[in-house]
Amino acid sequence: MNIAIDAGNSRIKWGVHDGSRWLDNGALATADVAWLSEAADEWPVARVVICNVAGSEVATSITALLAGRHSQVSFLHASAEACGVRNTYEHPRQLGADRWAALIGARALLGSACLVVCAGTATTVDRLDAAGVFRGGLILPGYDLMRAALASNTAQLPLADGVFRSEPRNTMDAIVSGCLQAQLGAVERMFSAIATEPGARCLLTGGAAARLAAHLCIPFQLIDHLILSGLVRYAESL
Numbered sequence: 001m002n003i004a005i006d007a008g009n010s011r012i013k014w015g016v017h018d019g020s021r022w023l024d025n026g027a028l029a030t031a032d033v034a035w036l037s038e039a040a041d042e043w044p045v046a047r048v049v050i051c052n053v054a055g056s057e058v059a060t061s062i063t064a065l066l067a068g069r070h071s072q073v074s075f076l077h078a079s080a081e082a083c084g085v086r087n088t089y090e091h092p093r094q095l096g097a098d099r100w101a102a103l104i105g106a107r108a109l110l111g112s113a114c115l116v117v118c119a120g121t122a123t124t125v126d127r128l129d130a131a132g133v134f135r136g137g138l139i140l141p142g143y144d145l146m147r148a149a150l151a152s153n154t155a156q157l158p159l160a161d162g163v164f165r166s167e168p169r170n171t172m173d174a175i176v177s178g179c180l181q182a183q184l185g186a187v188e189r190m191f192s193a194i195a196t197e198p199g200a201r202c203l204l205t206g207g208a209a210a211r212l213a214a215h216l217c218i219p220f221q222l223i224d225h226l227i228l229s230g231l232v233r234y235a236e237s238l
């Protein structure tokens with residue numbers, strides 16, 4: 001039995017995994033980290049593996065609320081190698097722990113070259129080759145962050161709630177389509193580098209993944225809980 005916790009900048013996602021499937025999953029706003037103890041009250045005693053990219057205060061809060069309940073608590077940090085994935089970042093530990101977990105999760109699912117896309121507060125687009133080598137990736141503002149940046153830094157642009165159009169003809173649609181096209185363009189351009197490799201595909205996860213998936217023109221799979229699954233895979237290797 002393993003409990004996985006992914007603390008992102010907007011939301012904390014968690015899951016209880018029994019070795020073959022998820023028994024329970026949940027999510028809450030990162031700002032409400034204290035409420036995680038309500039969920040934790042229901043968890044079985046088990047090993048807990050955490051990735052946190054939301055800062056040290058969040059890490060401290062999570063550690064404090066787990067203390068006394070679970071004795072085996074580990075934070076995943078990116079390293080040069082883990083679970084069949086090799087990290088070629090210049091400074092391997094600089095890679096976000098959530099990206100590292102997603103790469104580990106992806107490698108456990110697929111033996112072919114793939115693009116691992118985590119569409120959250122930020123969007124990350126990471127390239128994993130057929131040998132399990134992480135070949136670098138992109139960080140860009142996520143879809144909602146792009147829309148919010150336009151609203152808060154311009155006089156005339158609202159926080160847009162429009163429709164994706166190939167030829168947008170109003171402000172709302174122009175913003176929504178622009179922010180989505182920016183995300184999709186980054187993903188599709190990165191994919192073009194691996195498109196001819198056998199079995200190449202894109203794995204998409206994160207809160208905004210479904211929104212991107214609706215318009216992606218490359219082979220892709222939407223994966224729920226890819227980061228949590230990578231954490232479980234890592235926990236099983238300990």
Ligand SMILES: Nc1ncnc2c1ncn2[C@@H]1O[C@H](COP(=O)(O)OP(=O)(O)OP(=O)(O)O)[C@@H](O)[C@H]1O
Nearest residue numbers: 008009010011098119120121122142144206207208
């Ligand atoms: N119910 C929801 N609550 C919050 N965000 C949502 C929800 N549904 C979709 N989203 C989208 O998902 C994004 C958050 O996704 P996710 O939880 O994967 O990010 P995160 O892990 O907090 O971010 P990061 O890992 O980049 O720090 C939001 O920016 C928004 O675009």
Ligand SMILES: CC(C)(CO)[C@@H](O)C(=O)NCCC(=O)O
Nearest residue numbers: 053094095096097098099122139
């Ligand atoms: C890019 C985010 C914010 C995505 O959640 C996170 O993985 C992070 O803070 N990464 C650290 C920097 C890096 O991955 O190079």
Ligand SMILES: [K+]
Nearest residue numbers: 006008098120
């Ligand atoms: K995340």
